[in-house]
Amino acid sequence: MPLELFTTGEPIADTKAPTDVPIGERWSERQFRGRLVNPANRRKMTIIVVGTGLAGGSAAATLGEAGYKVKSFWYQDSPRRAHSVAAQGGINAAKNYRNDGDSVHRLFYDTVKGGDFRARENNVHRLAEVSVNIIDQAVAQGVPFAREYGGLLDNRSFGGTQVSRTFYARGQTGQQLLYGAYQALERQIAAGTVEQNARTEMLDLIIVDGRARGIVARDLVTGEISTHFADAVVIASGGYSNVFYLSTNAKGSNTTAIWRAHKRGAYFANPCYTQIHPTCIPVKGDYQSKLTLMSESLRNDGRVWVPKERGDDRPANDIPEDERDYYLERLYPAFGNLVPRDIASRQAKNVCDEGRGVGPGGLGVYLDFAEAIERLGRPAVEAKYGNLFDMYAQITGEDPYVTPMRIFPAVHYTMGGLWVDYDLQSTIPGMFVIGEANFSDHGANRLGASALMQGLADGYFVLPSTISSYLADGPFEKVDESHPAAVEALQGVQEQTQKLLNINGTRTPASFHRELGQLMWDLCGMERTDEGLRKAIDRIREIRQEFWSNLKVGGDWHSFNQTLEHAGRVADFIELGELMCVDALHRRESCGGHFRAESQTPEGEALRDDENFAYVAAWEWTPEGQAPVLHKENLEYEYVHLAQRSYK
Amino acid sequence: MAVSGIVMVLYLIAHMIGNLKAFSGAESFNSYSAWIRTVGNPALPGQTTLWIIRIALLVAVVAHIWAAVSLWRQAKRARPERYVTKKAVAQSYASRTMRWGGVIILAFIIYHILDLTTGTVNPEGHDSTPYDRLVASFENPLVTAFYAISVILLGMHLRHGIWSATQTLGQSNRRREKTVSAFAFGFATLLTLGFLLVPLSVLFGLID
Amino acid sequence: MTASMQSSVGNPGAEKRGMNLTLRIWRQQGPTAKGKMVTYKITDISPDMSFLEMLDVLNEQLILQGDDPVAFDHDCREGICGMCGVMINGQAHGPQQTTTCQLHMRSFKDGDSIDIEPWRASPFPVIKDLAVDRRAFDRIIQAGGYISVPTGTAPDAHATPVPKADSDAAFDAATCIGCGACVAACPNASSMLFTAAKVTHLGLMPQGQPERNDRVVNMIAQQDREGFGGCTNIGECSAACPKGISMETISRLNHDLLGALRAGARPKS
Numbered sequence A: 001m002p003l004e005l006f007t008t009g010e011p012i013a014d015t016k017a018p019t020d021v022p023i024g025e026r027w028s029e030r031q032f033r034g035r036l037v038n039p040a041n042r043r044k045m046t047i048i049v050v051g052t053g054l055a056g057g058s059a060a061a062t063l064g065e066a067g068y069k070v071k072s073f074w075y076q077d078s079p080r081r082a083h084s085v086a087a088q089g090g091i092n093a094a095k096n097y098r099n100d101g102d103s104v105h106r107l108f109y110d111t112v113k114g115g116d117f118r119a120r121e122n123n124v125h126r127l128a129e130v131s132v133n134i135i136d137q138a139v140a141q142g143v144p145f146a147r148e149y150g151g152l153l154d155n156r157s158f159g160g161t162q163v164s165r166t167f168y169a170r171g172q173t174g175q176q177l178l179y180g181a182y183q184a185l186e187r188q189i190a191a192g193t194v195e196q197n198a199r200t201e202m203l204d205l206i207i208v209d210g211r212a213r214g215i216v217a218r219d220l221v222t223g224e225i226s227t228h229f230a231d232a233v234v235i236a237s238g239g240y241s242n243v244f245y246l247s248t249n250a251k252g253s254n255t256t257a258i259w260r261a262h263k264r265g266a267y268f269a270n271p272c273y274t275q276i277h278p279t280c281i282p283v284k285g286d287y288q289s290k291l292t293l294m295s296e297s298l299r300n301d302g303r304v305w306v307p308k309e310r311g312d313d314r315p316a317n318d319i320p321e322d323e324r325d326y327y328l329e330r331l332y333p334a335f336g337n338l339v340p341r342d343i344a345s346r347q348a349k350n351v352c353d354e355g356r357g358v359g360p361g362g363l364g365v366y367l368d369f370a371e372a373i374e375r376l377g378r379p380a381v382e383a384k385y386g387n388l389f390d391m392y393a394q395i396t397g398e399d400p401y402v403t404p405m406r407i408f409p410a411v412h413y414t415m416g417g418l419w420v421d422y423d424l425q426s427t428i429p430g431m432f433v434i435g436e437a438n439f440s441d442h443g444a445n446r447l448g449a450s451a452l453m454q455g456l457a458d459g460y461f462v463l464p465s466t467i468s469s470y471l472a473d474g475p476f477e478k479v480d481e482s483h484p485a486a487v488e489a490l491q492g493v494q495e496q497t498q499k500l501l502n503i504n505g506t507r508t509p510a511s512f513h514r515e516l517g518q519l520m521w522d523l524c525g526m527e528r529t530d531e532g533l534r535k536a537i538d539r540i541r542e543i544r545q546e547f548w549s550n551l552k553v554g555g556d557w558h559s560f561n562q563t564l565e566h567a568g569r570v571a572d573f574i575e576l577g578e579l580m581c582v583d584a585l586h587r588r589e590s591c592g593g594h595f596r597a598e599s600q601t602p603e604g605e606a607l608r609d610d611e612n613f614a615y616v617a618a619w620e621w622t623p624e625g626q627a628p629v630l631h632k633e634n635l636e637y638e639y640v641h642l643a644q645r646s647y648k
Numbered sequence B: 001m002a003v004s005g006i007v008m009v010l011y012l013i014a015h016m017i018g019n020l021k022a023f024s025g026a027e028s029f030n031s032y033s034a035w036i037r038t039v040g041n042p043a044l045p046g047q048t049t050l051w052i053i054r055i056a057l058l059v060a061v062v063a064h065i066w067a068a069v070s071l072w073r074q075a076k077r078a079r080p081e082r083y084v085t086k087k088a089v090a091q092s093y094a095s096r097t098m099r100w101g102g103v104i105i106l107a108f109i110i111y112h113i114l115d116l117t118t119g120t121v122n123p124e125g126h127d128s129t130p131y132d133r134l135v136a137s138f139e140n141p142l143v144t145a146f147y148a149i150s151v152i153l154l155g156m157h158l159r160h161g162i163w164s165a166t167q168t169l170g171q172s173n174r175r176r177e178k179t180v181s182a183f184a185f186g187f188a189t190l191l192t193l194g195f196l197l198v199p200l201s202v203l204f205g206l207i208d
Numbered sequence C: 001m002t003a004s005m006q007s008s009v010g011n012p013g014a015e016k017r018g019m020n021l022t023l024r025i026w027r028q029q030g031p032t033a034k035g036k037m038v039t040y041k042i043t044d045i046s047p048d049m050s051f052l053e054m055l056d057v058l059n060e061q062l063i064l065q066g067d068d069p070v071a072f073d074h075d076c077r078e079g080i081c082g083m084c085g086v087m088i089n090g091q092a093h094g095p096q097q098t099t100t101c102q103l104h105m106r107s108f109k110d111g112d113s114i115d116i117e118p119w120r121a122s123p124f125p126v127i128k129d130l131a132v133d134r135r136a137f138d139r140i141i142q143a144g145g146y147i148s149v150p151t152g153t154a155p156d157a158h159a160t161p162v163p164k165a166d167s168d169a170a171f172d173a174a175t176c177i178g179c180g181a182c183v184a185a186c187p188n189a190s191s192m193l194f195t196a197a198k199v200t201h202l203g204l205m206p207q208g209q210p211e212r213n214d215r216v217v218n219m220i221a222q223q224d225r226e227g228f229g230g231c232t233n234i235g236e237c238s239a240a241c242p243k244g245i246s247m248e249t250i251s252r253l254n255h256d257l258l259g260a261l262r263a264g265a266r267p268k269s
Ligand SMILES: Cc1cc2nc3c(=O)[nH]c(=O)nc-3n(C[C@H](O)[C@H](O)[C@H](O)COP(=O)(O)OP(=O)(O)OC[C@H]3O[C@@H](n4cnc5c(N)ncnc54)[C@H](O)[C@@H]3O)c2cc1C
Pocket: A050, A051, A052, A053, A054, A055, A056, A057, A073, A074, A075, A076, A079, A081, A082, A083, A084, A085, A086, A087, A088, A089, A090, A091, A173, A174, A200, A201, A202, A203, A236, A237, A238, A239, A248, A249, A250, A253, A254, A256, A257, A293, A412, A413, A434, A435, A436, A437, A448, A449, A450, A451, A452, A453, A455
């Protein structure tokens, strides 16, 4: 690897997890050892929380309840619109309500294995422990989970597991969980413990004496750019899948909050770990702005297939049973259609590459419910998946009850994010990162129904407990907008904003975003190669050049200007895209969602290289023109033994 | 709104039945009119019962109008800037005409009292019997037409009003919705027909 | 061949492509500015586009011409966040009972003229063009649209079984996405359906019982304070609601309200 792409720095390690006690006791031990802030002092401390998704919403509500002064920020009009609202399938918890052999340990084990041995054992175990409390909390809030006729909660199974531990609310689990957190948050706003800053976008982090002490944010309605201060900053701004332009994320989902914190010194871990979800509605045209997920739960009853012959363009229903290839059932008899996402996605890509894909451009596979409809009856299928089928029909104009759905993988989730320790604190003291925004607990691949679990675990239970250890040193010296660090940050943001407006070139932010996304998908998507990634890095640098010399935004920054918002986000995506490619290039193994063509088993499965790559890659930003610095956090597996993942 | 509406509805039921006595001749009709003025006598002096009814009605009408006007004003304040284009989807003709329909009904009631109760605008004057006034009025096709239009409007007002009142009183639900709707429709139609019968019969000479 | 999803895809609607449309769009610089309808011609619109993708196309052109693009709210573009919403030819979210982002151009014909306006209600002031401020909804929730259960105090989830029928009905009401189409469509600009959906959702769950009376009186008091109109049971709201929230929820709210008032519950001032 040529030197100029990155340099290697000191290793990094988590020092907060008490590894001197067995894994099952570490979380309670950490809570015990951590310091507390007494209630009278909490009132004197302010915490900024950026984001109101499952992670940020639950954290802000809980911190407000605990008596801290919370300032909450989000870019939409209402906290209820955070993209967690879109999660469909469900949330895992080790309740073992099905008596099918589930346990905290099994959830822990499945998640470490599912993450292809690139997650931290300590964090994952804590996640599994806390999972049960989440369900209790949500039910008490009135979340209308699916229930059985006896009045008890229903469960279903999700990819990568053989037990039924997924709680769900029809196809709208994220929505219902988010509304629970949102309502708790609104209750705190009414109680005066949480200050709300709607339509306000974080654009920089303010660091004073080495501690995160505030943010610079722009009021998207008035355009005013201002500074906000606190004793600690929590970032819960969600994932960065939109670097691919087309993804299942919301249009406003961005990397800006974490990227600018990264540029202020927070390490960015595993940026290349992205999850490609196997069941999305395929792309139709070049005007397309967004991809829509069809919940993975569909794979419980839907069967995935393509024609056996390449180029078979008969309508699906005309292809006889023995000329169909149910390739997941064939290749993975034990898990069948329920293999983990990375595997299902890659196999879909493989059959399409073989020329057996269906639909426009041969980029799709069938997800067929004919057998389920026959077995369960149409009403039962409707009850289970009705809203998803309607959504599919609405978007494609086809009736999935009659013809099989066509699906194709799409970027969906980013396992990478800001590096945090066991306390969820980043490398900048006083800045905590929770939810999808951190690099978290999923290693190189996230199992279905675990992101909701992680977001709520972080927000309701983990962060409110760990942050007190940090705040026990506070309250810190007052800072206000006259502090040099604040002035510098504010001016920096104003200058960059003005710069975007001044270029006045000939291309819109969307056109750059599209081009970047296309490049990332082609060269840093489902399959990555040394050659492709190098090409991508060169090309991204050119795009960046052109962006800063040929962008056209229009309007000013003293008013509602959606083009300007987009431009700022694209600027960050371009820089992030480059780091993702560098990360993908340096990791010359395949693991989970990161598939390097050079590293595969004879059967075409991802081939890990534990000897050389069993670490978290935490990247340090360096000023313009210098290569980023790689810090490695070694991963050790005490409780789950490193093994080749097998779902056969 | 719902309560005052229902009070008025109850009165209308009684009133319609009373009106239908016109078919059993002048005697019966007039004696009904006299009866209502003297019922309860001698325990209750003079026209007590009638006045109780009148006061109840008046209170209901005032309350109803007051509620209607304040809702109307609230709606105006809630949408000061109107749509350039607005399409109604679920609104029935009945629900859309609640307000102006109500105003017309009010005008009708005033005219109606001046016509048949006080006789002020009645060709027979106020010294006649109710039955004479009735016949005199409805022999004029224009008056009958005005009555008919008003009564039909009232029917529509009630069709929506009854369904609306069950909603407002929290008595509707998915299972009942159809029944309530059907009942509102049936009831409003019955009442409308009942009220139409007398004026039309007079007009066509069935009653004279 | 690599599976490239973005460029190598032909447009299956290609032969159908080429709808030409006349758009009349409400343009308003800011909250206090005066607005007006402005006409735009747009060509070559694919029937497979979503309504918002059609507006994207228009905006890309406007930006490049140096004109101000049309501001409109949107985020998830999959019908779940409730951020999008405009009046399309006089109907909230347009001619189908779905969200604006899920409306597709196949609902229109070549040559059509489409009027696009913002939600109109004084509690939803216009921010710019088609974007309005709907935070009044959040304040209605703040008034009582929650169950008070501090984190960590919950009993085991199976401690209280909930009859499936109640839970399912609660879910139906809980699917309200807070888009505001009900207000926009209601001739009285009433927020009754939105409020009723939340009152119904929480009122049907056993966990929601302790605060049931206070919840309904306070939420109603707040919606009046916000300046929404009163409900006269017209039903436009439910017909426009992309989540099909039923009129039954309004009846249920009224039922709870009367019960609460009878039980002596009074709004906090
Ligand atoms: C379509 C879809 C389906 C999914 N289904 C499932 C599922 O079934 N099960 C599962 O476990 N997971 C699922 N996931 C993943 C899961 O939903 C997400 O990972 C998770 O909800 C993220 O929550 P979050 O709180 O971290 O972020 P988000 O919910 O994305 O919230 C981000 C918040 O940050 C704010 N914000 C962002 N940037 C800024 C900024 N610069 N300034 C100020 N505020 C900002 C936003 O306003 C928002 O409030 C799904 C994801 C998608 C996209």
